[in-house]
Amino acid sequence: MKRQTLLVSLCLTLLVFCISPEIFAQDANLQAVGALSSANLYLTYISIGAVADSHSRELYSDEFASSLLTHITEITRNSISSLTQVLATEDLDEADTNYMKKAIDTLEILTEQAKSYKTYMEKNSPQYAEIYNSYKQIAWQQIVELLGLEQQNPSPETVK
Numbered sequence: 828m829k830r831q832t833l834l835v836s837l838c839l840t841l842l843v844f845c846i847s848p849e850i851f852a853q854d855a856n857l858q859a860v861g862a863l864s865s866a867n868l869y870l871t872y873i874s875i876g877a878v879a880d881s882h883s884r885e886l887y888s889d890e891f892a893s894s895l896l897t898h899i900t901e902i903t904r905n906s907i908s909s910l911t912q913v914l915a916t917e918d919l920d921e922a923d924t925n926y927m928k929k930a931i932d933t934l935e936i937l938t939e940q941a942k943s944y945k946t947y948m949e950k951n952s953p954q955y956a957e958i959y960n961s962y963k964q965i966a967w968q969q970i971v972e973l974l975g976l977e978q979q980n981p982s983p984e985t986v987k
Contacts, residue, residue: 839910860913864930867906868970871937874899876963879944884961891949896941903941926973933969940966 875896882892906924914927940962947955 830856857917857919860910861923861926862873863972864910864927865928867903868930868933868937869908871899871903871934872940872966872970875937875941875944877984879959882944882948893945896945900938900941903934903938907931907938910934929969929973933966933973936962936966936969 830933847871859885878887878895878899880885882889887895910927910931914924914931919927943955943962947959970976
């Protein structure tokens with residue numbers, strides 16, 4: 828009986844040592860993806876707002892602001908593509924899957940936020956300002972939820 832217990836313990840120990848590096852590596856990779864996507868969400872939101880605020884205060888020309896927003900949109904689309912690939916190829920648990928889907932959705936909203944400010948610059952109409960401000964509020968709410976931030980409302984309007 829002692830021999831069987833010892834043999835089972837030895838097998839379990841070997842099994843843990845054989846599997847754990849891969850499991851730890853996957854956990855470390857998922858933690859890195861989570862940390863980087865969280866930073867990306869937050870910094871993309873801040874970047875779009877900084878461009879819009881600088882443009883609305885006439886610190887940035889239409890051309891410069893548009894160029895920055897185009898770059899932000901392209902980078903955000905690449906992030907969406909990368910996270911979508913992780914979602915499709917990794918065996919994620921329900922919490923990780925939900926986080927990835929929500930992060931992708933939020934990045935898509937941020938893309939729309941950037942595009943809507945570019946439209947506002949072209950049309951210079953209150954209607955388009957409202958669309959931009961709406962995306963801004965939705966994006967912030969989702970970022971607060973995803974990152975577990977203290978609820979703080981950004982200024983409700985960048986443009987009027």
